[in-house]
Amino acid sequence: MNIQDITKLFDLEYFDGPLLSLFADAEGDFFLYKWYDLSMNSHQWLVFKVKYATVQKYLNGTSSEFEVLNDQTPKTFYLIEFTDKGKPNLVKTIPQQTILKEYDGLKSVFFKSEMCPNWKAVQHFFKKDKINPTQLAGLGASPEIPSLSAKFVISQGNDNLYYFHLVDESGRILMKSEAFGDASNAMQGVESVQQLLVAKPNY
Amino acid sequence: MLKYQKEIDEMGLAECPPSECIQSFLLACRFIFNDLSHPNNFKPVGLIHPQRLNDFKEDVKKCQSLGLSMFADLEKARMHFEHLQLKTAGKFSKTVGSCVAILNLVETDGVFSDPNERSDSHFTFHEFEIAELTNRIINIEYL
Numbered sequence: 001m002n003i004q005d006i007t008k009l010f011d012l013e014y015f016d017g018p019l020l021s022l023f024a025d026a027e028g029d030f031f032l033y034k035w036y037d038l039s040m041n042s043h044q045w046l047v048f049k050v051k052y053a054t055v056q057k058y059l060n061g062t063s064s065e066f067e068v069l070n071d072q073t074p075k076t077f078y079l080i081e082f083t084d085k086g087k088p089n090l091v092k093t094i095p096q097q098t099i100l101k102e103y104d105g106l107k108s109v110f111f112k113s114e115m116c117p118n119w120k121a122v123q124h125f126f127k128k129d130k131i132n133p134t135q136l137a138g139l140g141a142s143p144e145i146p147s148l149s150a151k152f153v154i155s156q157g158n159d160n161l162y163y164f165h166l167v168d169e170s171g172r173i174l175m176k177s178e179a180f181g182d183a184s185n186a187m188q189g190v191e192s193v194q195q196l197l198v199a200k201p202n203y
Numbered sequence: 204m205l206k207y208q209k210e211i212d213e214m215g216l217a218e219c220p221p222s223e224c225i226q227s228f229l230l231a232c233r234f235i236f237n238d239l240s241h242p243n244n245f246k247p248v249g250l251i252h253p254q255r256l257n258d259f260k261e262d263v264k265k266c267q268s269l270g271l272s273m274f275a276d277l278e279k280a281r282m283h284f285e286h287l288q289l290k291t292a293g294k295f296s297k298t299v300g301s302c303v304a305i306l307n308l309v310e311t312d313g314v315f316s317d318p319n320e321r322s323d324s325h326f327t328f329h330e331f332e333i334a335e336l337t338n339r340i341i342n343i344e345y346l
Contacts, residue, residue, distance in 0.1 A: 015283075016248040018258050019287075038298055161260070
């Protein structure tokens with residue numbers, strides 16, 4: 001896993017900052033960032049690959065957070081530390097058994113939607129039965145537009161904000177969006193433009 | 204004048220606190236350390252841990268990071284603490300303390316987001332420059 005190449009989709013739980021966030025990579029794999037520890041000099045997260053259905057069950061309230069930790073493969077957790085400039089560094093890997101022992105109390109912890117800052121967008125995202133990997137944000141999202149040989153691409157700019165472009169077959173940028181604070185909002189922007197293009201093909 | 208106006212200006216936050224914030228009397232709960240003089244008891248998260256500012260990309264979240272997390276309902280604050288202690292394997296109390304202070308906030312202390320917006324009664328409080336919240340504590344409960 002290259003931790004530099006995954007993009008945040010949503011903060012799922014939040015209190016004075018993100019506690020659990022959903023990320024994705026270009027292959028359509030999902031990852032969770034779980035807040036791990038904080039001191040004056042470090043800010044650490046557990047990062048692990050997770051199945052879409054596992055996250056869906058957690059958000060539906062049918063699985064505890066312990067089950068999320070228990071249901072991931074490969075059975076390795078990455079401990080990530082952020083530098084002052086916001087770049088993630090791998091501190092170490094931790095075996096799943098160590099994590100399950102530490103977080104045994106999560107067997108009784110279930111998702112609380114009031115802790116999700118963008119719950120409507122998350123609900124919208126997860127109401128689909130399955131996700132087309134190419135529709136994931138940040139990494140070559142490419143929902144096809146009817147009667148137009150172009151695709152949308154969402155990317156993070158140097159300013160850390162997200163933009164989407166409409167790009168034709170030759171790579172020419174046909175349209176550039178405004179800036180979005182996170183990838184999920186950029187995805188909503190893409191959906192709005194798609195709907196507009198379908199409703200008004202000459203737009 | 205807000206206590207952290209300089210930081211708000213430096214971050215270029217145009218609408219912070221949000222215009223819908225309320226200025227009023229309120230009984231409120233805040234997690235604090237069991238040392239009343241702990242410097243982080245009434246310090247915004249964005250100033251306690253500047254490295255966390257990278258977590259706050261949207262202006263709304265940046266603004267919240269310069270305010271104080273509080274609850275309007277003591278029972279809901281207790282439940283929130285227990286939930287987050289479990290979620291973090293006990294590390295939450297290391298970050299915010301293991302007590303809840305009940306504060307008798309008055310109009311001249313600051314402005315706050317609507318506690319009724321969320322079912323857990325959480326809101327963000329933005330202090331005025333002259334506020335001294337330690338003096339507003341009327342009760343402390345160990346969690």
